[in-house]
Amino acid sequence: MDASFLDLLMAQQEEVAEAEGGGGIWVVADVVDGAIAPVTLEAIGAARNLAGALGAYVYAVLLGDGVSDLAATLYQAGADGVRVADHPALASFAVEPYLEVLVNLFQAEGPEVILFGATPQGQELAPRVAQRLGGGLIEHATAMTLDEATRTVQAAVPIYGGEYFEIVASPQARPQVLTIEPGAFPVPFMDPYRKGEPKSIEVTPVEPRVRVLGPAEGFTPPSVPLAQAPVIVAAGRQAGDFGLVERLAAALGGRVAGDRGARDAGWIGPEQIIDIRGVTVAPKVYVAVGIRGDTFHNAAIENARFILAIHPDPTVPIFRVADLCVEADPKEILPALLHALGA
Amino acid sequence: MRIIVILGRVLDPRGIVVNPRAGRIFVNREEYILQPADRCALEAALRIKEAVGAEVVVLPRTFLPDDDILRQALAVGADRAIYIMGKPVALPDDGLMARVLLAAIERLGGADLILTGATTLDTGQGQLGPRLAEALGWPQIVGAWTAEVADGSVRAVRQDGGNYVWVESPLPAVVTFAPGALKLRYPDGRRLINIYKGAGEIADALERWEAKDLVAPEALTPMLERRGQDFPPERERGVRLSGSLEEVARAAADALRARLPR
Numbered sequence: 001m002d003a004s005f006l007d008l009l010m011a012q013q014e015e016v017a018e019a020e021g022g023g024g025i026w027v028v029a030d031v032v033d034g035a036i037a038p039v040t041l042e043a044i045g046a047a048r049n050l051a052g053a054l055g056a057y058v059y060a061v062l063l064g065d066g067v068s069d070l071a072a073t074l075y076q077a078g079a080d081g082v083r084v085a086d087h088p089a090l091a092s093f094a095v096e097p098y099l100e101v102l103v104n105l106f107q108a109e110g111p112e113v114i115l116f117g118a119t120p121q122g123q124e125l126a127p128r129v130a131q132r133l134g135g136g137l138i139e140h141a142t143a144m145t146l147d148e149a150t151r152t153v154q155a156a157v158p159i160y161g162g163e164y165f166e167i168v169a170s171p172q173a174r175p176q177v178l179t180i181e182p183g184a185f186p187v188p189f190m191d192p193y194r195k196g197e198p199k200s201i202e203v204t205p206v207e208p209r210v211r212v213l214g215p216a217e218g219f220t221p222p223s224v225p226l227a228q229a230p231v232i233v234a235a236g237r238q239a240g241d242f243g244l245v246e247r248l249a250a251a252l253g254g255r256v257a258g259d260r261g262a263r264d265a266g267w268i269g270p271e272q273i274i275d276i277r278g279v280t281v282a283p284k285v286y287v288a289v290g291i292r293g294d295t296f297h298n299a300a301i302e303n304a305r306f307i308l309a310i311h312p313d314p315t316v317p318i319f320r321v322a323d324l325c326v327e328a329d330p331k332e333i334l335p336a337l338l339h340a341l342g343a
Numbered sequence: 344m345r346i347i348v349i350l351g352r353v354l355d356p357r358g359i360v361v362n363p364r365a366g367r368i369f370v371n372r373e374e375y376i377l378q379p380a381d382r383c384a385l386e387a388a389l390r391i392k393e394a395v396g397a398e399v400v401v402l403p404r405t406f407l408p409d410d411d412i413l414r415q416a417l418a419v420g421a422d423r424a425i426y427i428m429g430k431p432v433a434l435p436d437d438g439l440m441a442r443v444l445l446a447a448i449e450r451l452g453g454a455d456l457i458l459t460g461a462t463t464l465d466t467g468q469g470q471l472g473p474r475l476a477e478a479l480g481w482p483q484i485v486g487a488w489t490a491e492v493a494d495g496s497v498r499a500v501r502q503d504g505g506n507y508v509w510v511e512s513p514l515p516a517v518v519t520f521a522p523g524a525l526k527l528r529y530p531d532g533r534r535l536i537n538i539y540k541g542a543g544e545i546a547d548a549l550e551r552w553e554a555k556d557l558v559a560p561e562a563l564t565p566m567l568e569r570r571g572q573d574f575p576p577e578r579e580r581g582v583r584l585s586g587s588l589e590e591v592a593r594a595a596a597d598a599l600r601a602r603l604p605r
Contacts, residue, residue, distance in 0.1 A: 095482070095483060120502075123469055123485065124485050127437075127469070127472075127473035128473050128474070128483075130474070131441065131473070131474040132477055136438055137438065137470050139466075139467060139469065143573075159465050160356050163356070163359075166569060167569070167571040168568070169567070169570050170438075170568065171568055172564065173566045210510050210512045211510065211511050211512075212503070212510050213509040213511050215506060216500045216507040216508055219488070219489075219507045221524070222523060222525070222526065231603065253603070284603070285602050285603060285604075306598075308598065308599060314583075320580065322580065322581065323578065324582055325581060325583045326583075326584050326595055327583065328588065328591065333595075336589055340593045340595070340597075341596045341599070341600070
């Protein structure tokens with residue numbers, strides 16, 4: 001049997017047929033730079049897991065201008081049906097035109113669960129859809145299970161950015177609307193043999209009420225104090241080349257700081273010293289470059305969510321508190337790290 | 344012109360310690376602060392009031408056990424605050440509060456602008472503003488950095504991808520603010536003392552309404568139900584990366600990328 005015949009056979013087997021009777025799990029797709037956003041694929045994968053337990057079909061909704069070809073990706077990710085609203089009025093995201101399409105569709109289809117990505121688009125649309133349809137909304141779901149007795153989705157939502165999670169459900173309200181945290185669910189296997197015929201949605205153009213006037217020339221957001229910075233790259237006496245540290249901070253969108261050694265070297269000001277006698281920090285990411293990690297410094301970073309330490313000496317105390325340790329000379333590893341980060 | 348600002352409070356995260364191994368949250372210092380994004384909304388309202396003249400009315404985003412944050416808002420310059428009394432719920436429930444706040448806004452006689460935070464510090468919820476906008480049939484600007492009112496419309500700076508853009512919406516509208524967008528001013532000392540002592544004109548600016556007088560009892564049923572807690576896996580420290588320089592750099596870059604805030 002030659003491979004092309006096998007391909008044909010598998011392709012025929014995987015032609016997806018849609019169910020009648022409404023309900024189902026619906027995923028509203030995010031399109032970024034002409035491609036389906038990863039969070040949408042993750043949401044379809046999560047929806048497939050729920051669908052198995054729920055005994056429901058997974059549908060995806062695609063909105064935009066010239067987006068019809070992207071429906072194939074949604075089928076490959078696991079959608080059983082795809083609805084496409086392809087219209088010039090939907091070329092760029094605006095609340096009212098998108099909402100009109102979605103509400104009309106969901107009022108006709110009666111979905112049981114609706115998933116959005118926790119993206120700017122999803123965060124604007126999901127509450128309005130939930131409010132219009134009388135549904136409950138759980139935001140930033142990072143895990144989902146099903147209470148099969150009541151067909152209720154239970155989701156874990158991060159508290160204080162992930163310090164712990166509350167398990168939440170909206171058992172009374174239907175539909176159950178959720179936004180999915182990007183990166184929290186795995187991207188599903190993309191089955192190239194999975195295909196289907198998307199259905200078009202008729203679009204009645206609606207004028208958006210919020211107008212974009214143009215770039216905010218000269219506007220700079222207020223600077224965040226070092227103590228509240230989400231990303232910090234700190235240098236120590238062994239950092240070697242402080243220019244590389246600054247480049248790493250720029251590549252990560254972080255702030256530059258250091259320990260007392262960096263201050264002695266003249267690289268940073270006194271207000272940038274991370275130390276319990278200086279600034280105590282709690283960033284999401286803390287990179288310590290050439291910092292030994294004395295008691296005062298390590299106490300000041302104990303609330304950091306993730307610490308990457310780079311130091312040539314394997315016995316330094318910073319390696320006892322860091323999550324990830326790189327035993328290397330910063331002068332050698334930083335150029336390679338910048339390269340790996342695409343900076 | 345009437346501006347309604349919706350404010351919430353949050354347990355100061357500096358006072359809590361989460362122990363994943365014990366599966367417990369230890370509250371070492373129980374101190375509540377204004378939700379950071381809501382603080383920005385309050386400051387924006389006060390700036391608009393100074394620029395074009397307006398009455399600033401403050402409403403709570405959850406049922407609160409006390410009226411402290413509303414007093415703080417009056418101290419910095421809000422004209423009126425309504426403390427809505429209801430049964431506190433285990434989790435902030437914006438679906439439930441949207442019903443209550445809609446009724447409260449109606450009783451107030453409507454508004455021209457509703458300002459609140461785009462997200463909460465603890466649960467990360469951002470649905471209250473858009474829910475109110477939908478229920479009122481108003482446009483919304485989500486995640487504003489600054490806002491001004493002129494000629495019957497509100498203009499705001501909003502992030503669009505990596506850039507900042509000016510957007511404009513006709514009034515009435517809902518605008519939610521990004522945390523850190525604006526720094527809330529310090530309270531006026533005399534107002535602060537009078538509010539807490541219950542003296543002077545400003546003491547009468549704090550009103551108390553019952554939620555059950557605003558909506559039917561069935562509307563006070565929470566939409567969200569708390570079903571438990573989960574904790575992240577315990578942190579493994581001191582993991583050493585090994586391999587060639589390029590391999591180590593690639594592994595470190597992947598780890599950083601996965602943890603960078605989105």
